Amino acid sequence: MFKSIQWKIIAIFLLLTISVMIVVGTFLMQNISTYYLDDFRTTMSEQVFSSRMIDDLTLASKREEPVDEMKSILDAFSLRMGIDSYRNYYILDGKNCRVLARSDPQEGSFATTPNIVAAMAGMTGDNIDRDTEYMDYAVPIMGEGGQVGYIVSVRDTKDEVYDVTRNIFVNILWAILFGLLISLVLGFVLSRTIIAPIRTLQYRAEAMGEGEFKHKIEVQSRDEIGRLTMTFNTMAAQIEKSMEDIAAEKNKVETVLLHMTDAVIAFENGTGKVIHENPACVNVLGDCTDMTFDEIFGQVLRLDVTMKSVLCLDEGQSLEFDVETGGKNYRACFVPFNAENVFSSGVVAVFRDVTRQLRLERSRREFVANVSHELRTPLTTIKGYAETIIDMEEDEGRGQAPTAGFARVIDNETDRMTRLVKDLLTLSQLDSEKQQLKCTSFDLMELAQSVTQKLTMNANSHGHTLSFIPRGDSFSFFGDRDRIEQVITNIVSNAIKYTPDGGKIDVECGSDGQNALIRVTDNGIGIPREDLPHIFERFYRVDKARSRQSGGTGLGLAIAREIVQRHGGDISIESHMPSGTQVSIVLPMYREDPEAELPPVV
DSSP states (O other): TTTTTTHHHHHHHHHHHHHHHHHHHHHHHHHHHHHHHHHHHHHHIIIIIIHHHHHHHHHOOOOOOHHHHHHHHHHHHHHHHOOOOEEEEEETTTTOOOOOEEEEEEEOOOOOOOHHHHHHHHHOOOOOOOTSSEEEEEEEEEGGGGGGEEEEEEEEEHHHHHHHHHHHHHHHHHHHHHHHHHHHHHHHHHHHHHHHHHHHHHHHHHHHHHTTOOOOOOOOOHHHHHHHHHHHHHHHHHHHHHHHHHHHHHHHHHHHHOOOOOOOEEEEETTEEEEEEEEEHHHHHOOOTTOOOHHHIIIIIOOOOOOHHTTTOTEEEEEEEEETTTTTTEEEEEEEETTTOOOOEEEEEEEEOHHHHHHHHHHHHHHHHHHHHHHHHHEEEEEEHHHHHHHHHHHTTTTTSSSHHHHHHHHHHHHHHHHHHHHHHHHHHHHHOOOOEEEEEHHHHHHHHHHHHHHHHHHHHHOOOEEEEEEEOOOOOEEEEHHHHHHHHHHHHHHHHHOOOTTTEEEEEEEEESSSEEEEEEEESSSGGGGGGGHHHTTTTHHHHHHHHTTTSSSSHHHHHHHHHHOEEEEOOOOOOOTTEEEEEEEEEOSOTTOOOOOOOO
8 A cells, every 4th residue: 555656645745844844943943042142142242241341340359349349240230141040150260260259159169161261361251162061251350460350250051042942842843743744634635636547547557458448538637647648548549559450460361371372380489389370281280289390390390400490590581491291292481580579489380382393393304304315316317417418519519509508507507406405404414313413532723724725725716815813722622523614614615705806814713721712704795784683594695696696505504503503502693894794603612422532632
């Protein structure tokens, strides 16, 4: 109960009242004490011991009975000095401070004070110390020879000051008690006017927590609480709208997940338990409600994936695996999903049925392989007969006859068809899962230099400057030598074909210890920016007419990328028109056969 705002407000009222009364009481008592002390000093110096009074006492001190004379004078002024049971006067010997006469003969011992000491020195002793239990005033009466003959001292015990202060303190205590009572009543009444609307807001917030958003709170004032109430009503309306939007979006998502053909399953971070699976997922994996991520994909599907590895992915990244289950092929995609202000909330896995797609791809590859294989024999026959016709025409001296020209066209087109069939067979072999790379250890830098030398004559025929630039020492690489040579040959040949005559082509090769790097740079016309994303697609040509004229098949870069990817590497192209093109090949320097020993490179 005492933790509520109402009691805190009442406590503030009480503390404020106590503080004010204490400060006022302390200030009042201090002022009263100061007033009494100042009044005693003023009365003694101005009203009692005036210069005339001191002259009278001085004359009386020179008569035959000086003490009696001075006492009679002081008795005459006793009312003005305020002599009573608290305040007395004394006539002292100026040499040894012996009491010669006093106003109250019954009073006990007398002690020498600092003011009396000052009077013995011929000065008026009017210093009053707040910490002492008395206040006194001492006046010297000068005798013959300028010596202090007598001292008149007035002393007050401060009992009257203490009595007044005590009465004021008691009154202050009563005032504090009455003030606390009044503060308690006022605090209770005023706090209710503040707490009542706050409690209404509390009950309304609790209702909102249970899903009730319809009822609004009546605004009864225009102060801060009234504005808070209006803001609360506005917030309730916005939350209601947001909840309706969220519910609508949730229904949409649930409808999509319910009727989509792809299997979707979600897992909770930490426990790895299933938090959602759509009907399509039940058809693919069965009921996985009581299973975890690792049980489904590690033990059942035997995939090399863990929930931790998926959660460590950066935003926008995913893991993909090919899964075969129930006689069908699926492409499984794993991505982490995050809630607001949470690093990783869980993992979503999507299974897409790619059975038909794989069958079509397999049929396409088989068709390309079969057609390419079947075309090789008739092309060989056609080329043979075309060459025979050309030889017969030249033997008969009719090398310029129309039939010889037709035979040369047939021969050239046959060569072009043969190159196309050869490239198609190469792609078909690379696409075949049974086709393995014939990996050996060889000097990659020596291979790149050898390919550059072989193509130097072709480059010279176009007026090009073809240079090999080694980056570092020779190194050993483990891979398919023939395939890597094919890649370098295709890249350099393209640079020779598509660089205007008189160009410059550089072939660089080096290693950083982890990867091998091959870079081919030319200063040709470059490749348009819009063509770069498609440059590795099969049969894609930037300049169709020029590619056909130069005998290109549109498969060279596609073959190069397939070979590089089969080696676990990457190939990229940077081009800026018209400054030239740079092709970079990065190949990891690993060995598939751990038992094989790499020969030393000289």
